[in-house]
Amino acid sequence: MFVDSHCHLDRLDPRTHDGNIAAALDAARARDVRQFLAIAVTLEEVPGIAAIAREHDDVVISAGVHPLHVVPEEPSVEAIKECAERHEAVAIGETGLDYHYDGVSREVQHERFRRHLIAATELELPVIIHTRAAREDTLALIREHVDPRVGGVLHCFTEDLDMAREAVAHGFMISLSGIVTFRNAESVRELARQVPLDRLLIETDSPYLAPVPHRGKPNEPAWVVEVAECIAEERGISVEEVAMQTTANFYRLFKAAAPEASAEVREALSRSGLVV
Ligand SMILES: [Zn+2]
Ligand SMILES: [Zn+2]
Numbered sequence: 093m094f095v096d097s098h099c100h101l102d103r104l105d106p107r108t109h110d111g112n113i114a115a116a117l118d119a120a121r122a123r124d125v126r127q128f129l130a131i132a133v134t135l136e137e138v139p140g141i142a143a144i145a146r147e148h149d150d151v152v153i154s155a156g157v158h159p160l161h162v163v164p165e166e167p168s169v170e171a172i173k174e175c176a177e178r179h180e181a182v183a184i185g186e187t188g189l190d191y192h193y194d195g196v197s198r199e200v201q202h203e204r205f206r207r208h209l210i211a212a213t214e215l216e217l218p219v220i221i222h223t224r225a226a227r228e229d230t231l232a233l234i235r236e237h238v239d240p241r242v243g244g245v246l247h248c249f250t251e252d253l254d255m256a257r258e259a260v261a262h263g264f265m266i267s268l269s270g271i272v273t274f275r276n277a278e279s280v281r282e283l284a285r286q287v288p289l290d291r292l293l294i295e296t297d298s299p300y301l302a303p304v305p306h307r308g309k310p311n312e313p314a315w316v317v318e319v320a321e322c323i324a325e326e327r328g329i330s331v332e333e334v335a336m337q338t339t340a341n342f343y344r345l346f347k348a349a350a351p352e353a354s355a356e357v358r359e360a361l362s363r364s365g366l367v368v
Contacts, residue, residue: 093357094335095193095342096120096313097267098186098247098295102130104139105310120313121181124152124335126357127349128313128344133136133158135167135175135308142179152349154220155181156208159166159190166204172211173300173342176234182348184212185220186247189233192225203227207258209237212244218315218345219244227255232261242344248297253286257352260291262321265345270303270311273322284326288308293345294319340366 101113109115117128126277128151130141132275133360138155155176157167164311167175172239187199187208196204212219219238219261223230223246230246238244248271256266266287296303296319298311298329303318317331321339324331343350353361363368 093339093360094123094125094294094316095129095339096125096296096298096316097245098131098269098311099128099298100300101129101134101144101313102137104301104312108299108305108310108312112146113144116312117151117316120203120316121150123314123317125313125316126354127152127329127339127352129154129183129342129346129349130158132181133186134161135171138181139281143260145231149234149352150354152182152346152352153179154183154185155179156185156187156220157204158186159188159205159222160193162196166200167207169207169214171217172208176211176215176217180348181217182346183218183220183244184208185244186222187219188222189226189230190207190222190224195337202233205233206237212349213237213239214244221246221289222248222323223251228252231255231258234259234264239282240260245293245345246299248294249283250277250280251327253283254316256283256287260288263304263366265291265293265341267295267323268319269295270301272326273304273318274307275304281322281326284323288328288342289337291335291339292323292334294323294334335362336361336366337355
């Protein structure tokens, strides 16, 4: 059984199951994807993804503002907390720093990220971090603000192994997306081999970044299986082992999602010696 730890369900492409979220979730369930974490890009879209979560027992949500999203007014720590609590988010994000693009200035990204980290710490919720070309600033803010007992995840991670190790040492998980299957992504496959298995998560980041053999199409949660298959091949272990361990990792990090795990998921994990 698999978990898609990062999908933008409210941004499903109209070409994917005619834009029908329930159909996309069913297609994923048919491939044994049992849990979905729907990620917010703005606070305004949180009520919409919360409505999706109310309709589907296997969907949980996050609350936050993406580093590259242009907002008329920067959210305060209080606004982030209030939104997360009201909509029962299991995590704060996605937040972070992306210096690869310059649509939002570094100063603004930095302050926005800091506020998210404070909100996450005050709510004792894990933080979902988007980080690109911003290694030192990302790690410095994590060290300053994140309680390692709560931790978080570096999602869709494409930076180097050293950065992954530093984050892992600070209580973080590393999440790999369909990029791991891309022909030119040998450095990400290196991560797939080297990051400890008990610190790995898998995600689609759908509708973006469809894995091989679906490249060029809009992505969907069902294709998280291809991510797990690639990691299994790189590590020389079974897909089942990757699936079970990344599922257990998910519930270990996102503790508020653990009570939502189905009885079937719990039984399978405990049979494998893993606990929710
Ligand atoms: Zn992201
Ligand atoms: Zn995302």
